[in-house]
Amino acid sequence: MAQAATPTITQNILRDGLILPRTPDPAAMVIFGASGDLTARKLMPALYNLALNRYLPSGFSVIGVADTALTEDEFRAHMEQAVQKFSRSQPVDRAVWQSLAEGISYVRMPFDDAAGYGRLAAELDRLDRERGTNGNRVFYLATAPQFFSVIIDRLGAAGIAKAGEGWKRVVIEKPFGNDLKSAQALNQAIHAVFAEPQIYRIDHYLGKETVQNVLVFRFANGIFEPIWNRRYVDHVQITVAEDIGIERRGKYYESSGALRDIFQNHLMQLLSIAAMEAPPNFDADSVRDEKVKVLKSIHPIDVANDVVRGQYGPGWVGGQQVPGYRQEVNVSPASTTETFVAVRLKIDNWRWADTPFYLRTGKRLPSRASEIAIQFKNPPHLPFAKTAVQELTPNVLVMRIQPHEGASLKIAAKIPGPVMRLRTVNMDFFYGSSFMVESPDAYERLVLDCMLGDATLFAREDEVERAWGLVDRIEAGWASQPPPAFPNYAAGTWGPPEVDALIERDGRRWRRP
Numbered sequence: 001m002a003q004a005a006t007p008t009i010t011q012n013i014l015r016d017g018l019i020l021p022r023t024p025d026p027a028a029m030v031i032f033g034a035s036g037d038l039t040a041r042k043l044m045p046a047l048y049n050l051a052l053n054r055y056l057p058s059g060f061s062v063i064g065v066a067d068t069a070l071t072e073d074e075f076r077a078h079m080e081q082a083v084q085k086f087s088r089s090q091p092v093d094r095a096v097w098q099s100l101a102e103g104i105s106y107v108r109m110p111f112d113d114a115a116g117y118g119r120l121a122a123e124l125d126r127l128d129r130e131r132g133t134n135g136n137r138v139f140y141l142a143t144a145p146q147f148f149s150v151i152i153d154r155l156g157a158a159g160i161a162k163a164g165e166g167w168k169r170v171v172i173e174k175p176f177g178n179d180l181k182s183a184q185a186l187n188q189a190i191h192a193v194f195a196e197p198q199i200y201r202i203d204h205y206l207g208k209e210t211v212q213n214v215l216v217f218r219f220a221n222g223i224f225e226p227i228w229n230r231r232y233v234d235h236v237q238i239t240v241a242e243d244i245g246i247e248r249r250g251k252y253y254e255s256s257g258a259l260r261d262i263f264q265n266h267l268m269q270l271l272s273i274a275a276m277e278a279p280p281n282f283d284a285d286s287v288r289d290e291k292v293k294v295l296k297s298i299h300p301i302d303v304a305n306d307v308v309r310g311q312y313g314p315g316w317v318g319g320q321q322v323p324g325y326r327q328e329v330n331v332s333p334a335s336t337t338e339t340f341v342a343v344r345l346k347i348d349n350w351r352w353a354d355t356p357f358y359l360r361t362g363k364r365l366p367s368r369a370s371e372i373a374i375q376f377k378n379p380p381h382l383p384f385a386k387t388a389v390q391e392l393t394p395n396v397l398v399m400r401i402q403p404h405e406g407a408s409l410k411i412a413a414k415i416p417g418p419v420m421r422l423r424t425v426n427m428d429f430f431y432g433s434s435f436m437v438e439s440p441d442a443y444e445r446l447v448l449d450c451m452l453g454d455a456t457l458f459a460r461e462d463e464v465e466r467a468w469g470l471v472d473r474i475e476a477g478w479a480s481q482p483p484p485a486f487p488n489y490a491a492g493t494w495g496p497p498e499v500d501a502l503i504e505r506d507g508r509r510w511r512r513p
């Protein structure tokens with residue numbers, strides 16, 4: 001057997017005098033959908049940054065698979081351009097790119113073509129021989145969702161995914177199904193070839209440093225957990241607000257809407273992480289067991305009263321005039337797809353009984369802001385004159401997922417001066433100023449975790465199915481209501497008027513992040 005040619009940059013070497021704690025086995029990554037947007041925008045830049053920071057194993061190789069007519073050199077050139085355009089570290093280091101590119105090859109085939117899988121198998125064998133990838137493979141499904149099952153099926157039939165020498169893992173992009181039934185069918189199709197521990201369902205929110213930090217915040221500090229419950233918390237607000245529109249993704253978004261695009265996955269992940277019990281340890285099953293318990297404990301949602309949907313009309317965002325959703329490319333002029341959804345829900349367990357959680361997400365809102373805000377109850381008695389406290393607001397702990405990554409605690413403080421006057425001030429933690437390093441992109445962490453065999457930050461079968469169960473309930477509720485009078489909010493505003501009523505009837509108000 002030929003000796004593996006070891007790229008210089010991707011060796012597991014000492015960095016800053018320390019052995020990196022996370023060094024995956026040599027492996028080949030097969031990217032299905034290699035000529036697509038996700039590969040160019042996210043995957044290849046993530047791989048390049050992992051290579052740059054020396055996290056990739058020796059002999060690491062990539063096989064791009066797509067049905068686009070490209071030679072291997074053209075594919076590599078296309079990937080290089082993508083890295084130049086989308087990598088977070090600039091300028092691109094020639095030597096690092098060169099060493100990564102040496103391990104990149106391309107197999108052109110339709111995803112359902114059995115013969116193509118024979119060529120793919122031959123290419124994988126070559127990598128095992130020549131680059132020492134030892135049968136370790138990641139199959140990354142970055143295609144449109146209609147190809148997920150067929151690719152899995154063909155991988156199984158061609159024997160490429162069979163256990164044997166080395167490990168085999170599969171990464172599935174979102175959307176994982178379209179409703180509970182299709183998610184179950186997809187799970188079944190994947191399980192015909194891969195066992196659950198081999199399956200990595202991506203939710204890129206879990207790869208965000210700030211989302212992981214919520215777990216650290218809660219479970220590595222002694223001071224928060226004792227008050228993280230119904231006795232001290234008045235309510236919780238979770239927001240994923242975007243100022244962008246649907247960005248030429250009309251075709252996808254028309255069949256998705258905010259409920260499927262963000263609520264089913266990113267919002268449910270943020271909710272689970274904010275509400276879960278402390279896991280006994282940080283392994284994949286312990287963490288996911290606790291997250292699933294939260295989803296199982298959600299009180300059946302009363303759709304007519306506790307859900308508000310919206311769709312943006314024309315308006316102004318960031319000083320620019322923007323079209324309404326119905327005027328976007330590939331969107332029906334009579335579309336009833338929601339671009340905004342807000343849900344009020346309760347969690348039936350001892351920690352959270354009767355504590356409302358208000359969740360919202362929307363496109364074309366005034367700003368981009370994702371956060372989890374824990375609002376605490378007021379002190380039982382304030383021993384100050386009424387005038388002293390009039391400017392006070394309750395204590396709120398805000399964990400900012402993005403932007404301005406970090407956390408703030410709103411507390412009361414005395415305004416300097418000879419009289420007793422109080423005001424709310426912020427105690428702030430900013431990632432940027434505390435660590436002075438740029439956070440890796442979510443995909444870097446997730447790709448690396450998959451290669452290391454750590455599925456903690458990926459969604460488990462029962463997790464996605466529970467989340468789809470909630471979506472189905474909301475969809476069923478909507479189907480029994482008259483069609484919505486869309487558009488019902490102007491681009492650049494915080495959603496339809498009903499969304500304020502949803503929270504104000506409980507005597508509370510939405511935050512304006």
Ligand code: BG6
Pocket residue numbers: 242261262370
């Ligand atoms: C994706 C959605 O999953 O998340 C997009 O499909 C959305 O519609 C995006 O814009 C938001 O991700 P981020 O990382 O920019 O908050």
